[in-house]
Amino acid sequence: MTTRLRIGFLPLVxxxxxxxxxxxxxxxxxxxxxxxxxxxxxxxxxDRLSVGLIDAAQMLAPAAIAATLGLGHLRVPMAGxxxxxxxxxxxxxxxxxxxxxxxxGQGDLADPNVAAAAFAxxxxxxxxxxxxxxxxxxxxxxxxxxxxxxxxxxxANLEPETDIPLIVLPPQYTAASxxxxxxxxxxxxxxxNAVAVASGAGAIAAFGVDLMPDAPEKLLVMRADDIERxxxxxxxxxxxxxxxxxxxxxxxxRGRLARHLARADTVDASAATIEAVLAGRIEVGGGRPPRSxxxxxxxxxxxxxxxxxxxxxxxxxxxxxxxxxxxxxxxxAARRVFRDDLFAKAL
Amino acid sequence: MRIVIVDEDAARSAIIESGLREAGHDDxxxxxxxxxxxxxxxxxxxxxxxxxxxxxxxxSLEAMLTxxxxxxxxVAMFVDQSDAAMIAAAVDAGVSAYVVDxxxxxxxxxxxxMAVSRFNAYERLRRELDEAKDxxxxxxxxxxxxxxxxxxxxxxxxxxxxxxRRTAMNENRRxxxxxxxxxxxxxxxx
Numbered sequence: 001m002t003t004r005l006r007i008g009f010l011p012l013v014x015x016x017x018x019x020x021x022x023x024x025x026x027x028x029x030x031x032x033x034x035x036x037x038x039x040x041x042x043x044x045x046x047d048r049l050s051v052g053l054i055d056a057a058q059m060l061a062p063a064a065i066a067a068t069l070g071l072g073h074l075r076v077p078m079a080g081x082x083x084x085x086x087x088x089x090x091x092x093x094x095x096x097x098x099x100x101x102x103x104x105g106q107g108d109l110a111d112p113n114v115a116a117a118a119f120a121x122x123x124x125x126x127x128x129x130x131x132x133x134x135x136x137x138x139x140x141x142x143x144x145x146x147x148x149x150x151x152x153x154x155x156a157n158l159e160p161e162t163d164i165p166l167i168v169l170p171p172q173y174t175a176a177s178x179x180x181x182x183x184x185x186x187x188x189x190x191x192x193n194a195v196a197v198a199s200g201a202g203a204i205a206a207f208g209v210d211l212m213p214d215a216p217e218k219l220l221v222m223r224a225d226d227i228e229r230x231x232x233x234x235x236x237x238x239x240x241x242x243x244x245x246x247x248x249x250x251x252x253x254r255g256r257l258a259r260h261l262a263r264a265d266t267v268d269a270s271a272a273t274i275e276a277v278l279a280g281r282i283e284v285g286g287g288r289p290p291r292s293x294x295x296x297x298x299x300x301x302x303x304x305x306x307x308x309x310x311x312x313x314x315x316x317x318x319x320x321x322x323x324x325x326x327x328x329x330x331x332x333a334a335r336r337v338f339r340d341d342l343f344a345k346a347l
Numbered sequence: 348m349r350i351v352i353v354d355e356d357a358a359r360s361a362i363i364e365s366g367l368r369e370a371g372h373d374d375x376x377x378x379x380x381x382x383x384x385x386x387x388x389x390x391x392x393x394x395x396x397x398x399x400x401x402x403x404x405x406x407s408l409e410a411m412l413t414x415x416x417x418x419x420x421x422v423a424m425f426v427d428q429s430d431a432a433m434i435a436a437a438v439d440a441g442v443s444a445y446v447v448d449x450x451x452x453x454x455x456x457x458x459x460x461m462a463v464s465r466f467n468a469y470e471r472l473r474r475e476l477d478e479a480k481d482x483x484x485x486x487x488x489x490x491x492x493x494x495x496x497x498x499x500x501x502x503x504x505x506x507x508x509x510x511x512r513r514t515a516m517n518e519n520r521r522x523x524x525x526x527x528x529x530x531x532x533x534x535x536x537x
Contacts, residue, residue, distance in 0.1 A: 040401040043409050047400065047443070051435040072409070074434070141410040167385070168407040 002028075003233055006035040008045045008057040011172045011267040013190040013277055014085035014218050015058050016299050019260050020244035021237075029243070030236040038265065041170035042140040043073075049223065050076040056237065058084050061219040061314055062323075065334045066142035068224070071323065077224035077333075081234040081342035082241050083304045084218040088297035089145050089208040090193040090282075091152055093185035094178055097122065097134055098203035098286045110284075110291070112206045116155035119205065123156075123164065134184035136160075137169040137177065144208070144215045145187040147317050151211045152187075172268075178202050189217070190277045190297050191269050196285075198273050203285030209295050212317075214303075216310045219337070231342060238346035245301045254278050306338035349374040350458065351393040353384065353402060359469045363397065366461045385411055395455060396445040397462050400438065412445045433459065440466040485523035492526035495533045 005027075009015040015036075021027040022034040037054055039045035046067055049057045064078040065071075093101070097119075102109060104125070105118035123133045138146045146166075153160050160166050169177055174186040175193075179201035186192075187208075196202035208215055220241060227234050248257055258275035261267045267274065276283065280294040315334045318324040324334065350372055354360035360377045367375055376391055378384060384404050388396065388411070396412070398405050433456065437443060440463045446455050489511065496507040511529070515522045 041403070041406045043406045044400050047434075047438045051431075051438045053435075053439060140406060168410040170403055170406060173403050 002031055002033045003236070004033045004035065005056060005233065005237065006037055006054040008037045008039045008048060008054040010039055010042065010045065010058065010170065011269075012058075012088075012192075012218075013261060013267065013274055013297060014088050014299060015266065016248055016257060016261060016278075017084050017241045017244040018058060018220075019266060020248055020257060021240040023260050024244065024247055026243040026247070027237070027240040030240045032233070032236055032240060036266075042143070046073070046076075049078075049221070050074060052223070052226075055226065056220060056222045056234075058218050059221045060140055060143045061216045061310075061337075062142040062144060062147070062318060063140055064219050064221050064337050065314060065318065065324070068333055068337050069324070069330060072141060078221045078337055079224040079227040079234075079339050079342075080219035080221040080306050080337055081227070081339045081346065082220045082238040083216065083306050083310065084220050084241065084299070086214045086217055086298040086303045087209050087295055088189045088217055089148055089187055089215070090204050091136075091148060091185060091187045091206040091208075091211075092174075092178065092193045092196050092202040092285075093119070093134070093205045094181070094183075094202050095200060095285065097184050098205065100125075101205065102286065109205070109286070110288075112152065112210045113155055115205050116152055119152075120156035120158055123158065133164055135165045135167060135182075137167050137174055137183045137186040137188075139171045139174070139186075139188050140168060142318070142323060144212065144217055144314075145189070147321060148206075148208050148211050148215070149187045150321055152206050175199065175201065191267065191274050194273045194277050194283060195269055197283045198270070200285075203288075204282070207282075207291075207293060207296070209293060214295070214298070216314050219306060221337075224336075227339070227342070231345075234339070234342050235346045238343055242301055242304065242346060245299055245304060248278075249300050305340060305343055307340050308335065308338065311335045311338040348372065348394045348454075349376070349391065350395045350397065351375075351388060351391055352377045353379075353388075353396060353398040353404065353408070355379055355402060356399070359399070359466070362465050362469060363462055366465050367458065370457065370461060372458075384408070394447050395458060397458070398443055398445070399466075400441045400443050405443070408445065430456075433463075436463050440470070442466045485526075488523060488530055489526040492529040495529055499533075 007018055009018055018036055027034045042063055045057050048054050064080055068077045100122045101118040104121040105114055107114040109115045127133050136149055138149055150160055158164050171188040171192050174188040175196040177183045178196050179199060193204055222234055247253055254275055258271045261274050262271035280296045281290055282293050282296055283290045315331055319326050324330055350367060352360045352363050357379045364375050364377055437459055442462050444459050493504055493507040496510060511522050511525050515525045
């Protein structure tokens with residue numbers, strides 16, 4: 001018997017394993033028929049999963065913790081049997097802002113410390129000149145992207161929201177909003193940094209991998225009550241995900257994967273741009289040569305365990321950011337989101 | 348009580364507004380353009396914000412209302428865990444509400460129920476309109492195919508229609524599809 005599974009995703013390269021699981025038959029081999037449903041935003045995806053309009057989702061790992069604890073919204077406990085990605089995000093600023101940073105910077109802007117110091121100088125100069133500080137966009141309040149922006153601003157000795165206005169934009173709007181001047185910079189997942197660079201609208205100011213190596217990014221989640229009811233479905237989907245990861249790891253499949261993702265109903269971006277990201281060949285803009293970053297986005301098998309170490313890292317980062325109270329029960333509830341036990345059963 | 352409706356679809360937000368006015372609310376502001384939305388909302392200090400879920404500003408609005416401290420007034424999603432059915436109906440319809448703390452739940456529930464039913468009615472209407480447009484387009488293509496067949500085969504209009512219908516039945520296709528192929532083929536052969 002085939003189980004139909006509706007899975008919500010956002011137009012991002014790290015929806016790759018879900019797309020491969022469907023397109024290359026790995027889900028079918030586990031008795032699953034996948035309906036991949038593209039959602040308009042992270043809040044929308046969370047809400048539609050919460051009320052059962054979708055069965056599972058590619059979710060920001062911190063958003064799964066937030067939903068479980070009821071932070072900022074309704075409390076709907078989530079459970080994740082597998083990670084879908086590590087890393088993949090960067091901070092991109094407008095070409096104009098990058099130019100100012102380049103003029104103000106002392107040293108190599110590829111060093112996040114130098115870039116952050118230059119950003120701080122430019123922001124201070126703009127305010128001193130009677131202008132507004134640069135506006136940065138994150139993709140969701142509870143996300144590694146918010147944590148990365150905070151890490152970058154900490155290097156710059158700036159306070160988010162107090163010194164630098166922070167807004168939230170779904171990732172697929174970031175590159176366009178940078179191009180039309182609505183924002184001065186953003187932190188979003190692939191391919192949106194690459195898209196902004198390719199269009200000439202922006203340049204990468206800091207790589208996520210430099211600010212937070214192996215950052216826990218997307219988690220495959222179901223509602224916790226649903227996963228209790230049918231753990232075998234979660235295990236089957238985890239097996240399909242692992243098989244998809246092995247397929248995606250083969251260099252000869254990269255072009256095909258990029259074309260799957262490029263489709264208008266999936267990421268809707270250039271296949272060449274997506275393929276370069278998958279290859280870790282990152283165009284950074286600002287007149288600099290591309291940078292090779294093999295770990296820019298990790299979707300390999302070794303990246304997928306929802307381990308206690310992954311959970312603890314996020315919990316500590318969210319506590320440091322003031323998003324999570326430092327309490328025993330909150331830590332325990334957040335830890336329970338990461339279902340390493342189900343992952344182990346899928347191996 | 349000030350209610351702000353955020354919707355890029357001006358027609359839909361107008362029918363929500365009329366529903367709210369019928370229910371006796373008179374302090375209603377509709378925002379459709381997205382530019383400077385957050386600043387305008389801050390200045391308006393709404394008690395209730397109704398927003399369509401697909402709106403690209405929705406996440407920013409939620410962060411502003413619930414996470415950041417840029418708004419002075421305490422704001423929370425009013426629907427609590429016990430309102431599962433209502434939440435499901437609202438998400439399914441594509442509308443969400445953000446409400447200041449302390450408002451009486453029944454008053455807000457009435458507002459959201461109204462918004463949900465109007466969102467659904469609007470969606471139904473839009474679908475019917477699309478179907479009507481499709482039907483009109485189909486009739487036009489059938490007329491053209493009949494004309495092409497009448498000319499090519501020197502047959503009457505009734506015979507041309509019968510030919511289309513017979514072909515559709517034999518090939519297990521819709522008449523409009525067959526007509527479309529006829530028009531396409533004629534275009535290619537011309």
